[in-house]
Amino acid sequence: MNPIFALIDCNSFFVSCEKVFQPHLEGQPVIVLSSNDGCAIARSNEAKALGIQMGAPLFKIQNILRKNRVKVFSSNFSLYGDMSARVMETLKTFSPSLEVYSIDEAFLDLSSLREEELFSYGSQIRKIVKLWTGIPVSIGMGSTKTLAKVANHIAKKHPFGCYVLTKLEDIEEVLRTFPLQEVWGIGRQWSKKLSYVGLRTAWDLAQADIDWIRKTFNLSLARTALELKGLPCSNIEGLVSSKKSIISSRSFGKSVKSFEDLQEAISFHASKVAQKLRQQKSVTALLNVFIRTNPFHAEGAYYTNSCIVPLIFPSQDTAVLIKAARAGLEKIFNKGLDYKKVGVMALSLASEDQIPVSIFQNSKDLLKRQTLLKTLDKLNGQFGRDSLFFASEGVHKTWCSKVSLKSPSFTQDWTQLPRVR
Amino acid sequence: MTQHHQRKRRPGAGRKPNLVPTKAIRLPLPLVKQLLELKAKGALEVNGTIPASTLSSVAIPLFESRVQAGFPSPADDFSEGTLDLNTYLIKHKAATFFVRVTGDSMTGVGIFPGDILIVDRSLPHSSGKIVIAVLNGEMTVKRFKQAGDEVLLCPENDKYSPICVSEDEDFSIWGVVTNVIHPLL
Structure with a gap:
């Protein structure tokens, strides 16, 4: 049985949560701000199209926001937390082996499925999660977590929202043009370092000699290289370990x-x-x-x-x-x-x-x-x-600003439930 | 070049060994003061460690009756738990939401302004079900009727007439209403 990992990633998660309870936001530019309204941390596709960058400080984008009537929300983390739990709960019905990787990402172990079933299973997952929770997700699948992450990048741009990266020729074709910086666990700093030794794409790293990488760099990079080759180095971690800090x-x-x-x-x-x-x-x-x-x-x-x-x-x-x-x-x-x-x-x-x-x-x-x-x-x-x-x-907490643009607690407060006519 | 001599210990040099073996330990400075004070007061108990057992808590089983005169409660074996409205009303926890009614278009089926509806998004919305629909960006509760291509949103109040949803309108079903919570007091 070949291992198959699926990475399920919620699309513009915080914005999608807002849209579930405020359907009039559909098709509009929407952004969600970090706590105390510092910068944009989630953007709808329409907001991305306006050139609003991830993490852009609010004061730098004020003009764009005003001109385009962008809907702006303060972050409502308790709502996002509740919606995340619902998405994860739904995903659990698809595989007993689930790893909640972040508030809007999860790995599923789908090794029991046959290769030709994967795409339709993924499409089914997307359909059910959207139906049950209202949250759109993208799904990438591969024989390792790192390849599933790569596949997810493609799924995001794919009209089907689901991409299976298991055929050897597909993997080569995709990795040859996949920038190292986007690979799971390799940031901008590392990709810069690696470019000095001639490693520019994910394919370069996958072809590199593992022993050399381990000696020249470190073990975790060697693992990433192995995972890009299709050899799993990390499994589904079901138990949430306690935080280290x-x-x-x-x-x-x-x-x-x-x-x-x-x-x-x-x-x-x-x-x-x-x-x-x-x-x-x-x-x-x-x-x-x-x-x-x-x-x-x-x-x-x-x-x-x-x-x-x-x-x-x-x-x-x-x-x-x-x-x-x-x-x-x-x-x-x-x-x-x-x-x-x-x-x-x-x-x-x-x-x-x-x-x-x-x-x-x-x-x-x-x-x-x-x-x-x-x-x-x-x-x-x-x-x-x-x-x-x-x-x-402090009793008055004058230093703590009032959250002004926060949406109601739609799922956690009886007095703030969504209203229907 | 420096030369390295093999140094040899002169027999009998250095501090005389203690009769009882000792061990040097490191202490945070504030503790040294505290330690000396305690010692001066005579309050320092040697071997004064706290048994770990006094610190850990013991979970007491929720369902346990005291054994008296050798007879356990005969009811213990027949516990069926209490009734939980959540499990009765909510079949799909991840997909179930509550909404508050503001209008009077559904009074005919006992849905009044201020009532809370339990909405299950996972249920299929077949014709005849009461649903939360999204029409042109607004959430509304109506009876959903579908005949062929025609989609109707029907109120349950003679004051209002059915809404015929045309194709160019922005329309979707948000969820199926399973229960209504209506206070009588």
Whole structure:
């Protein structure tokens, strides 16, 4: 039995989610902005045709948006998360072996199918996902995940939205013109490096000597080369592994000057990180606190700095993390600057049952804290996010801009359901 | 060129070995202070480690009656769980959505303004079903009727007349309505 992987990728996912509940957006230029409306992170085909680039900062495209009456949305991540779960749930009915690769991508193992069945099966998947969830997807298939990714690139431009890349002559023809930069796991930097040694297309890499690649570059590139040759080096990973690092950060709606506001923001992010740590049952031993000014601002030098704060005892306690993050902020804060973004990242994570309890910790206090935090999480789960929070996060959160262009929570709030006449 | 001499330890040189074997450990600086304070107070307990068992939680089975006088509850074996409206009303979780009714065009079949409809997108929309249709970009709830090429969206209220969908109109079926939630209080 030959291995067959399918990569299912949702088309302009965030925009497609908006369209499901607002059908009048069909055929219109639509974009979705990053959190706090920094830049465009999803574009409908009509918006792409206007020349709006992925990641374009909002202020640079204001003119195009106004002239063409582009519909602009703030990101509604809870809606996208719910729609993503629905897509994945639907995909599960097609193969027992599913790997959720990102919010809008998944790998399916279709090895049990015969080669001639693949295309019609893929078309069926597309039809059902669109029918059930309203989300259009593209499907690429190949004998390795890397080839499935390549096939998906072609499927995106194909009218059928599904492309099977299994015949040897097809693979050669496709890879010969496929730029290395687009290959899974190879970015712009790597493709530049590889061009110096004469590797320009995916075919060049597939033909290169594996031992030489491993010695000259690294193992992961050698794996990519093997996968391009059609030898699978990575399988469907069903279990979602715990994250290796956790981050919470956000750009401010308007720039922030005062130390107190930054302290609040940092505390807010530290609290979010602690919450996520408890969710995945991890503890952190290292916090990274970072701040930066606006890189697009003409006047004033660009300042960015970060600070690593080690914790004496690995922790998932909001109070401990807030204290550490604030200590970090004090070190890197520079007076008189307009800050645009702050964040907290937890590094060096370990599972909570691997906490080496130190002789310097009072076990009774620890248990008390654990119970307290469990209660906090439970209450927030029951009464809604941030029903209960630490005072240092700030009550009014003036630094946190109101999300203005966000669509309603169509699937998560009884008062915001889609309306029908 | 430097020359390397083979250095030899002079017997008896260096610190005398301890009677009890020792081990050097590294401590974060703030702890050293804390440690010395504890030691001064006499509060430092040697071997004072916390047994891991006191930290891990134990999941208690949800369904367990206390065994009294050797008789377990005879009902334990017959538990059938509780009734869950979700499983009763929702057959395809990924494809099921809720929508809120605003108009009065369907009062004849008990769909009133303010009611919530359960919509299953995975069901086939055969003629006669009540559907959520998208007509020219707007979502509407109507009875779907199809005869040959003719598509009708029929209201269930004499105030309104059926809408005949012409070919050049932007029309699609969004989902099939399975239930209506109508509050009586």
